[in-house]
Amino acid sequence: MSSEDLQETDTEARFEFKKEEKSAFKSEKGLTEETIRVISEDKDEPEWMLERRLRALDLFQEMPMPTDWPGQPDLSEIEIDEIVPYIRPDIETRGGVDDWEDLPEEIQDTFDKLGIPEAEKNALSGVGAQYESEIVYQNMKEQWEDKGVIFMDMDRAVQEHPDLVREHFMTSCVPPSDNKFAALHGAIWSGGSFVYVPENTTVEMPVQAYFRMNSEGMGQFEHTLIIAEDNSEVHYIEGCSAPKYSAFNLHSGGVEVFVGENAHVQYSTVQNWSRNTYNLNTKRAIVESDGTMEWVSGSMGSKATMLYPSTILKGPGATDNHITIAFAGEGQNIDTGAKVYHNAPNTQSTIESKSVAKDGGRTNYRGLVHIADGAENSSTAVECDALMFDNDSTSDTMPYMEIQESNVNVAHEATVGKIGDEDVFYLQSRGLDDDDAKQMIVNGFIEPITEELPIEYAVELNRLVELEMEGSLG
Amino acid sequence: MATLKIENLQAKVAEDGGETILRGVDLEVASNDIHALMGPNGSGKSTLAKVIAGHPAYEVTGGSVTLELEGDEFDEEMPxxxxxxxxxxxxxxxxxxxxxxxxxxxxxxxxxxxxxNFLRTALNAKLEEREELFEEGEEEEEDDEDAGYETSPMEGPADEGEVGVAEFQEILQEKMEVLDMDEKFASRYLNAGFSGGEKKQNEVLQAAILEPEIAVLDEIDSGLDIDRLQDVSNGINALRDEQGTGILQITHYQRILDYVEPDYVHVMLDGKIAKSGGAELAEQLEDDGYDWVREEVYETA
Known part of the structure; x- marks a missing residue:
């Protein structure tokens, strides 16, 4: 997908289309033990996975809905009993075909419009594409398979790599007890990606997963598990979108990343859910000695997002970098941030957050940096900048610091500002109209993010921001 | 070719009870002419510049600002x-x-x-807007015949703009040489971290690229060392000599006028043009200050 192609495509039309729902299996609305058993049986899962699901369901039912965080999105509209948690699309090959041509026409057409097959050809090592609750396409270039790299759908990994999955799946990284939506996720997860990179292996081009919700009133709960062994390197990109419906949709993904010694994982997200979607995810990484974790997140869409990718710096010399951008327009509350736990000496973290709010939208930065006693010579630098277009919009910054070690270096900077009238006038006096001037200022404001992304994604992100600015998206 | 005509212009700060700053300015600047506008602090020079450009912080309470274009760049005579x-x-x-x-x-x-990126975007935006302005005028004339057309066949794809990346690089390089600007400027962020002098060079560079009919330069010489003053002056002279731009230069000092020789010099006092003359007027002001102008004006008044 060249940047020129992208520029010529009508991005709005690419996201805002709906396909008639055709499913092979669709669960009842709501969440009961019976539903969980039926899903697990439809997937032909081993007993241990069913047990984990049922334990998670118990936890979900015990835990209260979060309601008392300052400035948090209103979640009262979410009624789990109204959600269809599981829709298996009508394709013959479980675990995904490896040729787009083998997909039913409407699904193939969906991903064509999203530009995924084109991107795969030009810039990616592998692609997984999820439609509703399951992966429908999964492929990786042969050279990586030969080196022992695994990139497959999560359901199939449960069957084919039970030892790895059993050890890492929602145990030490994201246990279901972490929060109510992690528990929900643990009970009804379906689809997602499993990535395994062996020692001393660098996957040179990114692998990408794309998650598409097509049906009204459904929930999508994909699980992503990435294991990067010592001295390995991989860049995983996820994209997501859905057409807009009047009923709400729920997306509650779970992401677990294990970064081995001296390994390097970058996890990039461009989230473009429709404005009726609640996006409540739990993402976490555990980093061993001298390993590096990088989170790059662009949150454009959704009605409400609550997302705080977190990193546990477990081994000495481990590094974490967070870059996050959030954009909230009318009726949106995008509550994002980052969490970093420095649990070993000589660990480093940087968090850079940029948010833009307009037309009464709200963005929050909510972050935590914890430096444990004994994590000597560690350093953290947090920078959060918020840009507001008007007085109706809101932006809050809530950076929490828990520093238990004295020999550390802590830097924190936060700015909240309105878009400058003088800046706009300066650009206008050069020929840009009011909208284009503001657009340019926003592009400059988020530039540190776009320069981190692969070119195709940077262009896509800019296009999405443009659409947000025009107020024409979802 | 064009003439900027300012007649009896009055303006105040755009808020309730805002201070009146311009109290009837009359001034005419034509292509190919260099005007220097001088005057003590607070006399309204910068406000005049901003009002000409349309700054929202000021409200015009009377008078007019007109731009008269001459049709020599168009094939047929301009309506x-x-x-x-x-x-x-x-x-x-x-x-x-x-x-x-x-x-x-x-x-x-x-x-x-x-x-x-900024300069190319600005140039293309200007060309596009210009086309729209002139089309609108034509459409009004042709209203009865045709509802008009949406885009001109001259326009490329929307994102590309009329001037493509490669072509623009050439234009930029050429203009930067005139101003003796380092190539690295092109990839730096717009004015971010620029020194005072670099910013002023950049303003002149932008004028060179956008090729205006009339350029109003507000204290372009302040904060410049002598080398940069010469570079900037060369740039301003090139605007006039190569593009025929009319210059209205606001300054406190004679210094730049040694390099950019004005055809006309105006003195602004209390929101009005108090006195106009030739280059010799600036020298007199440098030697004697503004008091004698004030006395002269209020004696006759």
Whole structure:
């Protein structure tokens, strides 16, 4: 997908289309033990996975809905009993075909419009594409398979790599007890990606997963598990979108990343859910000695997002970098941030957050940096900048610091500002109209993010921001 | 070719009870002419510059600002309604499209946008807006015959703009040489972290690229060392000599006028043009200050 192609495509039309729902299996609305058993049986899962699901369901039912965080999105509209948690699309090959041509026409057409097959050809090592609750396409270039790299759908990994999955799946990284939506996720997860990179292996081009919700009133709960062994390197990109419906949709993904010694994982997200979607995810990484974790997140869409990718710096010399951008327009509350736990000496973290709010939208930065006693010579630098277009919009910054070690270096900077009238006038006096001037200022404001992304994604992100600015998206 | 005509212009700060700053300014600047506008602090020079460009912080309470275009760049003779533009009716970007340029005393710093990206975007925006302005005029004439067309066949794809990346690089390089600017400028963020002198060079560079009919330069010489003053002056002279731009230069000092020789010098006092003359007037002001002008004006008044 060249940047020129992208520029010529009508991005709005690419996201805002709906396909008639055709499913092979669709669960009842709501969440009961019976539903969980039926899903697990439809997937032909081993007993241990069913047990984990049922334990998670118990936890979900015990835990209260979060309601008392300052400035948090209103979640009262979410009624789990109204959600269809599981829709298996009508394709013959479980675990995904490896040729787009083998997909039913409407699904193939969906991903064509999203530009995924084109991107795969030009810039990616592998692609997984999820439609509703399951992966429908999964492929990786042969050279990586030969080196022992695994990139497959999560359901199939449960069957084919039970030892790895059993050890890492929602145990030490994201246990279901972490929060109510992690528990929900643990009970009804379906689809997602499993990535395994062996020692001393660098996957040179990114692998990408794309998650598409097509049906009204459904929930999508994909699980992503990435294991990067010592001295390995991989860049995983996820994209997501859905057409807009009047009923709400729920997306509650779970992401677990294990970064081995001296390994390097970058996890990039461009989230473009429709404005009726609640996006409540739990993402976490555990980093061993001298390993590096990088989170790059662009949150454009959704009605409400609550997302705080977190990193546990477990081994000495481990590094974490967070870059996050959030954009909230009318009726949106995008509550994002980052969490970093420095649990070993000589660990480093940087968090850079940029948010833009307009037309009464709200963005929050909510972050935590914890430096444990004994994590000597560690350093953290947090920078959060918020840009507001008007007085109706809101932006809050809530950076929490828990520093238990004295020999550390802590830097924190936060700015909240309105878009400058003088800046706009300066650009206008050069020929840009009011909208284009503001657009340019926003592009400059988020530039540190776009320069981190692969070119195709940077262009896509800019296009999405443009659409947000025009107020024409979802 | 064009003439900027300012007649009895009055303006105040745009808020309730805002201070009146311009109290009836009369001034005419034509292509190929260099005017120097001098005057003590607070006399209204910068306000005049901003009002010409359409700054929203000021409200015009009387008078007019008109731009008269001459049709030599068009194939056929220009119809009257496209010849005379009431700038006060237009947005700042529309004024820019017609050929008004404001060189800022304190240019904005925009992070994250490279010079080359900004300049090409601005040039294309100007060309596009210009086309729209002239089309609108034509459409009004042809109203009965045809509902008009949406885009001109001259326009490329929307995102590409009329001037492509490669072509623009050439234009930029050429103009930067005139100003003796380092190539690295092109990839730096717009004014971000620029020294005072670099910012002023950049203002002149922008004028050179946008090729305005009339450039109003607000204290372009303040904060410049002698080398840079010469570079900037060369740039300003080139605007006039190569593009025929009319210059209205606001300054406190004779110094720049040694390099950019004005055809006319005006003195502003208390929101009005108090006295006009030739280059010799500036020298007199340098020697004697403004008091004698004030005395002269109030004696006759």
């Amino acid at each position: 009257d309604d496209l010849r005379e533009w009431d700038l006060l009716d237009l947005e700042p970007n529309e004024r820019a499209a017609l050929g008004i340029f404001l060189g800022f005393q304190y240019p904005a710093e925009i992070e994250g946008i490279t010079m080359v």
